Amino acid sequence: MVPLSWYLIFAAALFSIGLYGVLSRKNAVAILMGVELMLNAVNVNLLAFWRYLTFDKMAGQVFAVIVFAVAASEVAVGLALVISVYRRRQSIVADEINLLKY
Amino acid sequence: MSGSVFNVTMFLAILPELWIFVLASLVLILDLVLPKEQHRVLGWITAVGLILGILISLLVAVPSEQAQFVWGDLIRFDRLGFVFKILFMFGAAMTALFSSNLEKLGQRGDFYVLMLVSTLGMCLMASAADVIMLYLAIETTSIPLYVLAGFYKEDNKSTEAGFKYLLFGAMTSAIMLFGFSYLFGLTGTTNLYALVNQVVQHQLSPFVLYGVLAFILVGFAFKISAFPLHFWAPDVYSGAPTPIAGYLSTASKAAGFAVLVRVLWVGFPEIQPYWVYVMTGVSIATMTIGNLLALAQKDIKRLLAYSSISHAGYVLIGFVAVSELGATSVIFYLIVYLLTNLAAFGTVAVFEKTSGSSEIASFAGLSRRSPWLAMMMLVSFLSLAGMPPFGGFVIKFSVFAAAVQRGLIGLAVIGVLNSIVGLYYYLTVLKVIYLYRSEEEQVAVPIPQASKVALAVLCIGIIVMGVIAAPWFDIGALGARALW
Secondary structure, three states: OOOHHHHHHHHHHHHHHHHHHHHHOOEHHHHHHHHHHHHHHHHHHHHHHHHHHOOOOOHHHHHHHHHHHHHHHHHHHHHHHHHHHHHHHOOOEHHHOOOOOO | OOOOOOOHHHHHHOHHHHHHHHHHHHHHHHHHHOOHHHHHHHHHHHHHHHHHHHHHHHHHOOOOOOOEEEOOOOEEEOHHHHHHHHHHHHHHHHHHHHHOOOHHHHOOHHHHHHHHHHHHHHHHHHHEOEHHHHHHHHHHHHHHHHHHHOOOOOOHHHHHHHHHHHHHHHHHHHHHHHHHHHHHHHHOOOEHHHHHHHHHHHOOOHHHHHHHHHHHHHHHHHHOOOHHHOOHHHHHHHHOOHHHHHHHHHHHHHHHHHHHHHHHHHHOHHHHHHHHHHHHHHHHHHHHHHHHHHHOOOEHHHHHHHHHHHHHHHHHHHHHOOOHHHHHHHHHHHHHHHHHHHHHHHHHHHHHHHHOOOEHHHHOOHHHHOHHHHHHHHHHHHHHHOOOOOHHHHHHHHHHHHHHHOOOHHHHHHHHHHHHHHHHHHHHHHHHHHOOOOOOOOOOOOOOHHHHHHHHHHHHHHHHHHHOOHHHHHHHHHHHHOOO
């Protein structure tokens, strides 16, 4: 069987890529995609831990299901807000959404 | 849990949440049924419904001294959660009243529904005893708040506020969740109260826990707008509809603190010196940065945002004094602060409706245009500054007392110095209101009926809590004792 650490390393890499995407991307949709990668990393972690450590309990699986349900609703709301910004500004580049500062 | 699957206690434990859910459904139906002209009444229905909910909860659903775990240990039915639930429902009721006379906000049923759903999430946050429940509750709170911040679709600032709040919120909650996933992996449990035993049993290295806790604290610091993650607050508060900004800065922040206290004190006593150290630094930085940046503000909503950041720093003083007095002072602070800051944002909302501006300079001559509104601003701003006889004084006193009791004299001194800086910018606003004249002095600022009621309740509350502090302090103590 694949050792647990492989999954954890994979999840950590996925999380880091996602975080890098969130911090470096300027396009709002790309930022949301970065957040999705981070949440997927969480799910990989949760399921790996569940499978290897607490196979007899449900908590890990339930947690993972809840995480992707919430992720879906978060993205739905996120895209709605992105659209409402786009309608006002004709742009979804985070750098140009800079009315509120200082 | 023995016997049948369901028992009465389970439902009593979530009675406030059930009530809010029913109320939200009712408002949603009325939104469809009522004719357009009568939509103003929705604000009253929401507010009265929430107050009724508070009364019913106080009558039948007060938890006993002995805390109970219900719903498969997801929820802890205790007085800490109960005190916060009452507080959130009260805050939501006041916010509904402030919103009800704003045209694009208060006449729309979906606004109240979103606000109620986010209140429901906050109630669950306050009583969650399990990481899964906690995450779900935090998102139930946040997602409607993103929409509420961007509620004015026709307004550039409001859409931008919602957009920014969402991006920062989604990122920090994902980081927090990553911490939760490691917590689950390391301990094999998701229950906060079972966590400690597992940590001891597995003899986990404290360094691993430091790392995990750092992830988790990112999410919490965002919710309470503490130092490294405070920068969203001014942008979001100044863009969001004013009553919602008030709600964000009080109830949402209080919910963050409820979670912070429970998770750190109950879940991580093993590495207490570490997080006390970190949070002391965060507290000092939060107060100082909040107060210093507030000095330079021209817009009153941004000023209040920075002031609310600095208040998060004061609450953290009580938090790092890990003791019963500390917990009491945190809860007491949040109760009085909720009233004070809601009153401050409420007065701004009333004024903004007439003048269309939230620049501090536009408040000139307010004492002549509307003496009552000016007086209510005086009460709330002096209370924020920590002046006796208002509630703001006793709460500052109690957090500093908690710090001194634990020997954190330096921290208390920094807190006092910060309060003095705070006093300056609060008085600057009052100076504009009372001493400056303006050309529009003949134009009165009418206070709508609903706002009148809410402001009267809040201002009387601020004064009563400042003069007769003991009963309110005891409520804090009730909550604090239920923590363990």
